[in-house]
Amino acid sequence: MAIKAGVLGATGSVGQRFILLLEENPEFELVALGASKRSSGRAYGDVVAWKQTKPIPAQSSGLTVHECSAVHFTSCDVVFSGLDSDVAGDIEEEFVNHGINVISNAKNYRQHPQVPLVVPTANPEHLDHLANHDKSKGIHICISNCSTAGLVVPLKALQEKFGPISHMMVTTMQAVSGAGFSPGVSSMDVLDNLVPYIGSEEDKLEMEPRKILGDVDASTGTFLHIPQDEFKISATTTRVAVIDGHTASVSIKFAKNKPSKEEIIATWREYQSQCELLKCKSAPEHAIVYLDQPDRPQPRLDRDTGNGYTVSCGRLRDDEVLDYKFVCLSHNTVLGAAGSGILIAELLKAKNII
Ligand SMILES: NC(=O)C1=CN([C@@H]2O[C@H](COP(=O)(O)OP(=O)(O)OC[C@H]3O[C@@H](n4cnc5c(N)ncnc54)[C@H](OP(=O)(O)O)[C@@H]3O)[C@@H](O)[C@H]2O)C=CC1
Numbered sequence: 001m002a003i004k005a006g007v008l009g010a011t012g013s014v015g016q017r018f019i020l021l022l023e024e025n026p027e028f029e030l031v032a033l034g035a036s037k038r039s040s041g042r043a044y045g046d047v048v049a050w051k052q053t054k055p056i057p058a059q060s061s062g063l064t065v066h067e068c069s070a071v072h073f074t075s076c077d078v079v080f081s082g083l084d085s086d087v088a089g090d091i092e093e094e095f096v097n098h099g100i101n102v103i104s105n106a107k108n109y110r111q112h113p114q115v116p117l118v119v120p121t122a123n124p125e126h127l128d129h130l131a132n133h134d135k136s137k138g139i140h141i142c143i144s145n146c147s148t149a150g151l152v153v154p155l156k157a158l159q160e161k162f163g164p165i166s167h168m169m170v171t172t173m174q175a176v177s178g179a180g181f182s183p184g185v186s187s188m189d190v191l192d193n194l195v196p197y198i199g200s201e202e203d204k205l206e207m208e209p210r211k212i213l214g215d216v217d218a219s220t221g222t223f224l225h226i227p228q229d230e231f232k233i234s235a236t237t238t239r240v241a242v243i244d245g246h247t248a249s250v251s252i253k254f255a256k257n258k259p260s261k262e263e264i265i266a267t268w269r270e271y272q273s274q275c276e277l278l279k280c281k282s283a284p285e286h287a288i289v290y291l292d293q294p295d296r297p298q299p300r301l302d303r304d305t306g307n308g309y310t311v312s313c314g315r316l317r318d319d320e321v322l323d324y325k326f327v328c329l330s331h332n333t334v335l336g337a338a339g340s341g342i343l344i345a346e347l348l349k350a351k352n353i354i
Pocket residue numbers: 008009010011012013014015034035036037038039040068081082083084085087088105106107144145146177178179180181182183332333336337
């Protein structure tokens with residue numbers, strides 16, 4: 001039976017991606033949409049400022065947009081949240097307290113010790129700890145920050161094979177769709193330009209990988225961060241004139257032995273997450289691809305690999321300061337947001353959690 005899904009923040013950058021991905025996926029039936037009071041009570045097609053390259057799916061276009069109140073979403077098996085973080089905190093809490101399962105893109109609960117922070121092709125095993133969740137409430141899961149999502153997949157593959165990474169320096173070049181649509185980045189700021197600042201983004205990149213790659217205390221269901229002194233991260237984040245696709249230049253140092261370049265590339269190419277092993281519908285054939293061309297990955301050429309669920313890596317080379325440096329690229333509204341939400345719901349079904 002199809003998973004009945006709702007989308008909160010359906011009119012936004014992430015919300016629109018949810019609409020497109022859900023429409024193409026027979027595992028889901030989209031039954032309810034929510035946005036602000038400005039949009040509620042009207043047909044989705046009439047209120048959304050559609051900015052995707054594919055047309056609005058006809059079925060979604062006719063759905064009525066509701067206010068984000070749990071009463072309108074009780075028929076949903078899962079509700080995906082693409083809400084502005086200014087409002088996501090209270091709204092998601094109300095939904096979970098009404099027994100509705102929420103998978104959120106907003107940052108509000110990412111650091112909560114009982115809420116898993118999941119990138120489905122990196123740490124799907126964290127979802128196993130939800131099997132014994134408090135059944136009087138809905139399940140609450142957070143998806144990572146979009147730059148973090150593309151980063152932790154290649155790191156997880158290396159951590160599994162070669163042990164912990166102790167140091168990382170990362171500089172991102174982030175697409176404008178990451179800044180959302182209301183108001184978004186102005187063309188005067190980003191055209192012919194680069195903005196070397198994205199508010200709070202560096203803190204998230206320095207914090208979230210330590211939870212995603214960390215352990216879980218199974219006795220208490222607490223999601224633990226790798227201590228800061230065991231995994232030091234320094235991040236710089238920038239906005240560039242790209243529509244979709246976040247690129248990162250990354251340098252890493254291994255805590256133990258330094259593998260060879262050939263071992264790293266083979267590890268990335270062979271890596272399989274539970275999503276592929278459990279045959280989730282949206283799972284990419286390869287969670288990571290390594291590109292040998294010296295000028296790849298590039299956002300326009302590589303963001304849609306694996307329908308936007310694959311991380312493209314390239315330019316692996318020695319680093320004079322740490323061990324190695326490389327470039328990675330991922331689709332910020334697919335793997336970095338809506339796509340991960342959908343893949344997490346598919347994992348929950350495959351694991352009999354929903
Ligand atoms: N864009 C990206 O790549 C990523 C974004 N995120 C996170 O996902 C969330 C959504 O981001 P994004 O889509 O970019 O943002 P947008 O600004 O494009 O969309 C925000 C959405 O929130 C709704 N909203 C705003 N105020 C209210 C309210 N008071 N009550 C109910 N709904 C409201 C808007 O509805 P309306 O149109 O009616 O105003 C809109 O649907 C954010 O928390 C963001 O940080 C996470 C990962 C990646």
